[in-house]
Amino acid sequence: MTEPSLKPRKAAGSKATRRGEWILHLALAIAAAVMVAPFAWQLLTAFKTTGEASETPPTFWPAEPTADAFATFFDSVPVWSQFTVSVSALVLRVVGQLAVAALAGYAFARLRFPGRSILFGLFIAMLMVPSQLFLIGQFELIRDLELLDTIPALAIPGMFSAFGVFLMRQAFMSIPGAYEEAARLDGAGPLRTFWSVMLPMVRPTLGALAVLTSLYSWNDLLWPLIVSPRGDNRPLTVGLAGLQGQYGTDYPTLMAGALVASLPLIVIFLVLQRQFFNGIASSGLKG
Amino acid sequence: MTSESTAAARAAGPPARRRRRAGGLGPSPWWGYAMIAPAFIGLAALYLWPFLKTFTKSFMDTPAFGPGTWTGLDNYTELLGDGEFWQAFGNSAVYTAILLLGVPIAIVLAALVQQLSRGRAVYRVLYFLPVVTLPVAVSMVWRFIYNGDFGLLNWALSLVGIPGQYWVADATYAIYAIGVVGIWMSLGINLIILGAGLQSIPPELYEASSLDGAGRVRQFFRITLPLLSPSVFLVTVLTVISALQMFDLVFVMLRSVDNTALDDSKTIVYLFYEKAFVQFDQGYGAAIAIVLLGVIMIATALQFRLQRRWVFYD
Incomplete structure (x- = not known):
């Protein structure tokens, strides 16, 4: 009798912690995105033309990726x-x-x-x-x-x-x-x-x-x-x-x-x- | 041959060693002096002597060429009446206060990372990236993001209806804008120090309090924070010391041909650099550096006094 009642509870518990873990991951990933965003923006901008980099509103992906800036x-x-x-x-x-x-x-x-x-x-x-x-x-x-x-x-x-x-x-x-x-x-x-x-x-x-x-x-x-x-x-x-x-x-x-x-x-x-x-x-x- | 000589050494050894031990452990003291000699010579020539030199120069009038003349406390009295110095002092204080706001952020993030059963390393690496990136490079990226005409920040703010600003070209905002970058840059280091502190909290405490029905939030305030307080103290002390010495961000983010915001946003170390190495007024620069030392010592001593009220040692 005890066995079947134990099992579901165990499963429910781990599901709850798993859900908690996902919320944690979500919060930490948002923070990580903020931390990494400047690097991403730097990388994207490096492949844009000077004109494109100063457009408003800013473009996300380089329209015509170019390595001119590196040159x-x-x-x-x-x-x-x-x-x-x-x-x-x-x-x-x-x-x-x-x-x-x-x-x-x-x-x-x-x-x-x-x-x-x-x-x-x-x-x-x-x-x-x-x-x-x-x-x-x-x-x-x-x-x-x-x-x-x-x-x-x-x-x-x-x-x-x-x-x-x-x-x-x-x-x-x-x-x-x-x-x-x-x-x-x-x-x-x-x-x-x-x-x-x-x-x-x-x-x-x-x-x-x-x-x-x-x-x-x-x-x-x-x-x-x-x-x-x-x-x-x-x-x-x-x-x-x-x-x-x-x-x-x-x-x-x-x-x-x-x-x-x-x-x-x-x-x-x-x-x-x-x-x-x-x-x-x-x-x-x-x- | 070798075994013989070792045997001989052993036979002769004990009394000799006993004699040596009476005077000190192990080999002759000359070994000690010889081994610290390189470090000591370097320290004396590059740290002790320069320190004394800076100290004496702060009491001198030093022209760009030729010997200086003693002027007593003139540099210091001039400093006290110098609006530019007080402004730099204020800017450094504001910057330091902003960086202290980053400490609670680091505590919360460190506690969250600690809760994870997997993937901790990934977050630590991502949060740490700004620490290993050239401050000069970081400053450039942020200057672009802060750009008043086509920067990413103003665009993001426009989406929620907040008017954009010239963040680093307007003295009203410049030091705050730099402070945000400072928080972003130091978060990774703070997380590592706090993470090491969290690691040393015994997990049994959490288990016991769970059994008593305490929730996560209660555990954070009742267990995590008190037991983490020595690490928090360390982070706070180090943050204040390094924030008071900030130079790079001002140098790269604000210094450009036509940025008038720089004049009102200099920090103590930037002013020191400008006086001592651009205008070659080393005496005045030295006085600024000595005052900085005093400020750091007072700030640190103050924190050590205050720690008794909030740091928990078992």
Whole structure:
């Protein structure tokens, strides 16, 4: 007797939750549509003619899809060389950041030396200062080293971040001490312990730091504007920002440029989502 | 050979290690110094020294060329009487307030996403897209949408009978228009932080309260919100800090040849950039930056004080 009465109730319950789930999906999909709409509009506009893009009421699909806007963008901005600059600066910054932060993070987490807490406190204090405060001094240092308008100038300040050191320290601190002890008993020196035992264990954090650093590097605008006064070795962000002055209302060209310049990082994000999310969840830091 | 030397090392090991441990764990302190050296040199040269430089420059009159002269608090007194600065300060405050309105939106969306049994990842990715898109590119797209003559927004508003505006070319609306973009851009990050917070709420609590007959809405206010409050606090603090430093959106959305709205819509950091790197008045720019630091510190300290009233730690 109990069995038949149980079954329908169960089915009804799951149907109700299923309906609830559909309502949820609907609400979230509407929000997602709002979030994605600007990208869709950008994509559609990039394939329109300038005339069509400024029609009222706006047309939805491009009447005669054309790639002219992309051609104009590639003609007026040295896309490939700026792309190379952006990528080179990114690689330099990420590699430097990982090396510097991992070494210091390990030392702060695992080694003992006089003054450790004071030095670490100094790093943490720098975390709280807004980055604009450093710009004047950083600019003067880069200028005095005669590095203005070079790729290293774009990458150097971002290689050193208190944030990276802090993140790596937290990662190393969560590893049980037994591993190091074992390595030491096997006769491994500190450098060797660091490199072959400890570093592989913090790979997820290294990944998270790498993707966050890439994000900041690729998107940076203010610093590249400051250190490339002559305009040599400018990254894609600066090129794109300059496009606006030239093509103020030629929206298809602007949209095409925006699309091309954002695409590499969006692709990286889609491939490495987990690292992005882990990096942000573990650090809670915004750009 | 190796086994012999390890054996020898082992034989010699214990006393040596014990001796070392008495002075500190593991290898000599020099290893520690050597490993933090690259980070420390970078920090000192690129952060500590520039910070001190900015600090001292804020008390100096600095011509574009040649050495500066000490002027004491002149830059600061000039700043206090400078209408342009107060306007920028006000704009940054308004922008920050608008971005804080995005926090409840993020909480609700994060809670909704958490309810899903499948498909969470898809929504997280879609909501996160603006975060990984170039701010410059984002600004361009929104400038187009906001365009007063043929923008998508005015068209959409015309459908429901609301008159269109020149959203980014009219100083009345510009900072609000930018604020909406700011919310749109930061939602993804906030969702990730809040999602991590939601993950740590034990599901038993919901099960127990369901048995007691509590509905979803009641659960949200009685369980989710209190237990999520530490994450909400983190999001709020980070939102305020980053909103007060906003630069890109103003630079790309408002700066054009004939946009007079820019003059009345500058933020603190935009004003700093203009003074220090366009007009090369570094002393005055430095004073603006130091004031910004003060504002951020006060805002953050204030939030830490207020958190006792609403953040729930178990």
